[in-house]
Amino acid sequence: MKYNLQSQYYSDFNTIDVNRLPGRSYFIPYASRAEQEGVPLTEKRYRSSLVKCLNGNWDFKYYNDPKDLPLALDTDSVEFDTIDVPSVWQYRGYSHPMYLNVRYPFAYNPPNIPTTEPVGRYFSAMDGFKTAPADEMNHVGLYRTFFDVKDTSKRHVVSFLGVCSCIEVHLNGQFVGYSEESHNTAEFNLTPYIHEGSNEMVCIVRRWCNGTYLECQDMFRNNGIFRDVLLRITDINDVWxxxxxxxxxxxxxxxxxxxxxxxxxxxxxxxxxxxxxxxxxxxxxxxxxxxxxxxxxxxxxxxxxxxxxxxxxxxxxSCTHQRVGFKHIDVKGNLYLFNDHRIKFKGVNHHDTDARNGYCMTAKEIERDLLVCKKFNIDTIRTSHYAPDPLLIELAAELGIYIVDEVDIETHGVFAMKLPPSYNRISNDSRWRTHYLSRTQRHYLRDKLLSTPIIMWSLGNESGGGCNTDATYNYFKSVSDIPVHYESEIYTRRKAYDIASRMYPPVKELHE
Structure with missing residues (x-):
């Protein structure tokens, strides 16, 4: 089947999404109350007759050089490999794992990113030299899968729970949509493009996009469709x-x-x-x-x-079942009160990461991490530094773990450049405000139904501060009474948010 891949949305700063559905709560509908009775939480998204999990072996073609991706694609002529979805291609023999802490993986020139040329050797003030390697490319992954459709009158929505760094979706020869932001859900309405029988879905995933400037977290950098892919099949009049x-x-x-x-x-x-x-x-x-x-x-x-x-x-x-709890939080002066009681949180930062599969974690592995936390008397998790798989929040509610739910925003690479005004160069640049707000709004909308264990929203990590972080704070305050945390407030001295924290304080200060 033929596809036109001419779009360059990934490098268009003014395009965050195309035809992506508005953000909404994460939930799994079932055909009836009886159908969902007794289904374990870790299997909930896999057992509904209204949700088809598209995980499995997909066709895959890896392009080390993005210029090799044909703009006029004929899938019948592509020599595909096979890759398991979800996964990341660095842990499946394509490219190599890359760990970075502070700097960006390419020359700092926002919002521009490498497109078809190697990144070259580039300057990092923190490292004090021009950084190698110079031959890194903006790799591309071409994915293909097939699924059957029985009733075209139903609403068919595909949910990608996590894709890094961006995804372009095509179905049956037609362009469907585009999305950025790696760790949040991207949904597309496939209903206008489906037909009865077998349907071919093609996805283009790129290593970097403009949004990569907001995802400079201290971690291994992975790429691919790394969380579950769900096809939701519901009546067009049913709950959205x-x-x-x-x-x-x-x-x-x-x-x-x-x-x-x-x-x-x-x-x-x-x-x-x-x-x-x-x-x-x-x-x-x-x-x-x-x-x-x-x-x-x-x-x-x-x-x-x-x-x-x-x-x-x-x-x-349909019938949707959600486990919910009751709590209230107050911040009075310097006191954080949970259900009217003073409280001390004993927590850790948590990355969604696995030694064998990178960003990709199974339901059982997520549950294992939380059980280890409980075993060692850890009662709080900060989802550093992005939205986790929503299952983690649901399990936290069941097991009794507080969640600091963090937005997928970090611009630490700005700090590496040592350029005045340093940390604030992106967070105080109003051109990026739409990007900041899009990530924050979709983060809240996805997790609002799961908010029982959430004790703080977090604006992100190590991004300085300014008009964009102010805008995201104001958004949270307009929709939720849960306090808002921001790590970098301590450095900007803005005194504008509910909760400030200090990363890496000296031992002397801890004693004081």
């Missing part, structure tokens, strides 16, 4: 998004629940557990069905006693 927000009203709580669904569709909301069993019904008006559970005498969630309740959202087409 969900909200769940709690309020502490003295001795009792209330819970506001919203289902975003077609007008006049009836929705049944049920909250159960620990002596509570309530059901409310509503019909959608202007695309929203809303209810409020009131006067709830609940057991508050915390790490020592992670009590959760069962929330069911049932429509004529």
């Amino acid at each position: 998004d969900l909200d769940f927000k709690t309020r502490c009203l003295g001795e009792a709580y209330s819970a506001d629940v919203t289902a975003y669904i077609a007008d006049n569709e009836p929705v049944k909301f049920t909250l159960e557990g620990n002596g509570i069993s309530q059901s409310l019904e509503a019909k959608a008006i202007e695309g929203q069905a809303k209810v409020c559970f009131q006067d709830l005498d609940v057991i508050e969630w915390n790490a020592e006693n992670p009590v959760l309740y069962d929330l069911y959202i049932e429509t004529r087409y």
Whole structure:
């Protein structure tokens, strides 16, 4: 099948996405309440009849030199290898793992990136010399898979839970869309492009894009489709998004629940557990069905006693089950109060990483990491420095682990250049504001339904500060009452955010 690959969105600073669906909550719908009963959390996304997991062996062609990628692609003439999805190509024999801490993997010249030429030797003030190797290229991975469609009247949405650094999606010879931001979900509506029977999906993944300037984290740099790929097959009138927000009203709580669904569709909301069993019904008006559970005498969630309740959202087409908890947080002066109590968090930074598979972690491996944390009395995880697989947050709620949920923004390579005003060069450059806000908004929207264990939103890491971090802080404050943390506030002395932290303090300061 033939495809036109002429687009250069990956190097177009003004293009963050094309035809990517708006951000929304992560959830897994089932055909009925009975279908999802007894399904373990680690298998939830793989057992629904409304969600087809596209993981497995995909056709793959690796282009070390991006100029070798044919702009007029005929998949019938490509000599494909095979690669397992999810995975990263550096751990499958293509290219090599690269570890970087502070500097960028190419010459600092934002928003420009290497496109078809080698990066060359480039200057890094921190290293004090022109950095090698000079022959690094912006490699490209060409992916292909097939899936069957039985009913073209259903809404077919493909969800990529993680792709580095960007993805361009094509289906049956037609361009579908483009997305940046490696560690957040990218969804595309495939409905206009599908047909009954076998469908061919082709994806172009590039090593670097403009967004790479915001992903300069201290870690091994990997590339590929590294998290699950899900095909969601639902009725076009069914639930698209969900909200769940709690309020502490003295001795009792209330819970506001919203289902975003077609007008006049009836929705049944049920909250159960620990002596509570309530059901409310509503019909959608202007695309929203809303209810409020009131006067709830609940057991508050915390790490020592992670009590959760069962929330069911049932429509004529599906049932979504979500485990939810109740908590409230206050920041009074220099005190952080969790459920009205002073608290000390004993935590670690957590990267989604595996010795054999890089960024790619299975559900069981994520669960293993959290169980190790509990075993060693670690009660808090900072998702350094990006949104984790959403399963990690769901498991944290079940096991009793607090989450500092961090946005996928780090511009540490600016610091390596030692150029005034150093750290703030991107974070205080208003041209990047749309990029910062896009990442922050989609981060919140993905995790809002999972927020039970989230004790702080984090604006990112080691990026200086300025108008862009101010904008992301203001966004969080407009949508959530969870406090906002930012590591680099301590260096910018902005005093604008809820919680400041100090990375790498000297031992003397710790004693003081």
